[in-house]
Amino acid sequence: MADFSPVELLELFQRAQAQFTDRVDAVAPDQWEDEALPGWTVADLVAHLVTEALWVPPLLAGEPVAEGRFPEATSDLLGDDPFTGWESAADDALSAFAEDDALVRTVHLSRGPTPATEYIFEMTADLTVHTWDLARATDGDTELDGELLTAALVYADRLPDDGIPGIIDPPLDVPPSADPQTRLLARFGRKAT
Template structure:
């Protein structure tokens, strides 16, 4: 079942946040499937994306914001930083005009619905990355996987050409939907 994109985004952030709250002190430096990112860098990335969302969904540009969300955004309480940023992002995505407002991204202007879909997909895939890095259950919500896969089928080539995902990974015999999605994002399952 394909889920409305704002609901899918909220659920993906909730799932990622649940894992953030399970990170043990000694796990913050664990490597992740994301090249050059440890757990702290991955969570910092997600906090940064969540901080950008309300600004971009309000019509501001990347140029206007500059480097305001660069650097360490986690401080001394990473779960608290994530929770606050995610709540603001979800709130902004639920605004009535969020789906139709033009968002000014670094690569061009897109409708808010497309931007929220990209945020959702990133949160979903990074949920798996974080689970893998901290040794948690790697199963993703099947409805979110289906929603992401339906969108990504049309976006994959563009993502790969832009160099923002890895190469398609080989699939085992009879892969499930999650394995197919992750492999298409360049993840070795």
């Protein structure tokens, strides 16, 4: 990937995980059933990212995405301690990406073979946007890390003009003078307010 070296991508991914971890740690016991996104509770959102983290080791080991082979994103994945569930999955994902040759591998996603560098880049952007989703849903700190915003905007520039149906909402219009966080959120179909 021309924009970031593998070392930079790994560092950005680690920062994105840490930023999300801080927001998960701040979720109050009575907030897990609050709405995070349309049709998703806070628990659903965290379970979604736990699932994505759990997919990393087998995908980097060469296993293709196949129905029934990978866990579904359900709040059952969170168990009795959602923070520990997230942290364990996140640690395993980071360890898998940090293996010596992990970022020169190809992963087999449902859309086809994908360079691991593109996969980690996509996951970093996803974590960054979902950090905001989680913080907004729980009245937490919605200010995102500036370097992660920059990286996620680079990723967002590669998205189709109309988003990805069922995955990423179409972008919202914002003025070119909008701050980076507002532009990123708009690119992912979210209003910064």
